[in-house]
Amino acid sequence: MGNFHNILKEALRSNDPLLAAEAARLIGEWNGKSLVPDLIENALSSRFYSKVSAIYALVALLAVEAVPGLEKLLNAPNVPDDFYWTGYKGVRAAAAVALLQFGSDAGVAYLQELAEAGDCVFSRWYAPALLRLKPVPELQPYLTLEKLCSLEERNAFDEVPYTDAGQLCMLCEALGLINDPAAVESLEFYMNFHSRYVRGQAYRSLHLRQADEATARRICANAERHGTDFERLVAAEIRQDSAILLEVARQAPLAFDRASALDALVRISSPHLAEACLVGLEDGDTHVRQCAVEGLARSKHPAARNHLAGLLDKETESRVRCAIAATMLQKEETPC
Numbered sequence: 001m002g003n004f005h006n007i008l009k010e011a012l013r014s015n016d017p018l019l020a021a022e023a024a025r026l027i028g029e030w031n032g033k034s035l036v037p038d039l040i041e042n043a044l045s046s047r048f049y050s051k052v053s054a055i056y057a058l059v060a061l062l063a064v065e066a067v068p069g070l071e072k073l074l075n076a077p078n079v080p081d082d083f084y085w086t087g088y089k090g091v092r093a094a095a096a097v098a099l100l101q102f103g104s105d106a107g108v109a110y111l112q113e114l115a116e117a118g119d120c121v122f123s124r125w126y127a128p129a130l131l132r133l134k135p136v137p138e139l140q141p142y143l144t145l146e147k148l149c150s151l152e153e154r155n156a157f158d159e160v161p162y163t164d165a166g167q168l169c170m171l172c173e174a175l176g177l178i179n180d181p182a183a184v185e186s187l188e189f190y191m192n193f194h195s196r197y198v199r200g201q202a203y204r205s206l207h208l209r210q211a212d213e214a215t216a217r218r219i220c221a222n223a224e225r226h227g228t229d230f231e232r233l234v235a236a237e238i239r240q241d242s243a244i245l246l247e248v249a250r251q252a253p254l255a256f257d258r259a260s261a262l263d264a265l266v267r268i269s270s271p272h273l274a275e276a277c278l279v280g281l282e283d284g285d286t287h288v289r290q291c292a293v294e295g296l297a298r299s300k301h302p303a304a305r306n307h308l309a310g311l312l313d314k315e316t317e318s319r320v321r322c323a324i325a326a327t328m329l330q331k332e333e334t335p336c
Helices: 002-012 017-029 033-045 049-060 064-075 087-101 108-116 120-125 127-132 165-175 183-190 196-209 213-226 229-239 242-251 255-267 273-280 286-298 304-312 318-333
Strands: none
Touching: 002 017, 002 033, 002 318, 017 033, 017 049, 017 318, 033 049, 033 064, 049 064, 049 087, 064 087, 087 108, 087 120, 087 127, 108 120, 120 127, 120 165, 127 165, 165 183, 165 196, 183 196, 196 213, 196 229, 213 229, 229 242, 229 255, 242 255, 242 273, 255 273, 255 286, 273 286, 286 304, 286 318, 304 318
């Protein structure tokens, strides 16, 4: 167990913010409760904005001992104050939302301040998380369809001007959760946005709102019309079509699409998951191999543990090694 702990601890303390964030995510998703003190240390001491991943992990692990630290981060996030961007506010908002998830309203006033300013940190990045929580009376007036879409001013041709696709993906996620049937119209608009990732999230959110055959057919037709592998895999996940997902996982030119197809095979509990992941472990891209590790560990393949243990000595990329360590650590920490 010590070796697995050390791999993840070292990554958490890395000068590479993405590696540290991935280690935190893995600890949270793979139930690495023994590393809660290290996550708290990372959240308090790291100077990277990406330490929000450690905050998410602490919530996932139900680490109530993190509450005092989260209260401290709410007012003193210990990151550079990038007044012209969103990182500093994002860390504070992450702490505020986490406190709500632990039953504390200590951060509500700050979230309300962001909402009053129409800040994208509230109306984009954290709107989906807030919509998944028990309603907070002070925040509900800002979590309406009108308020969330107010940043997107449509011109005379009823078209949205260019904006950040990452923000619009978060908006589409929120539109899938909001208690307003009129959100369907907005999602149908974003089904034809210029970014395939925005279109893909619009498909997912529309299907979440309307999980019927007619909607599934429309989504699949739209995905085929645009023709990108990313949209095809989203539509295939909605249809639970393992054949298309296997094709994308093996043949898509873009590594992100191959990795996303592996993740989709996990979500539909495909009987072909282990087969696809074993192929993915040989991929030349780090992210694909990392997704293959996590997918194989979730596949319940009888040889998965031994295969991953042997892979640890051969793998050189830190992110993939962290994924192996996290999956192996969970198996050691989880009682039989």
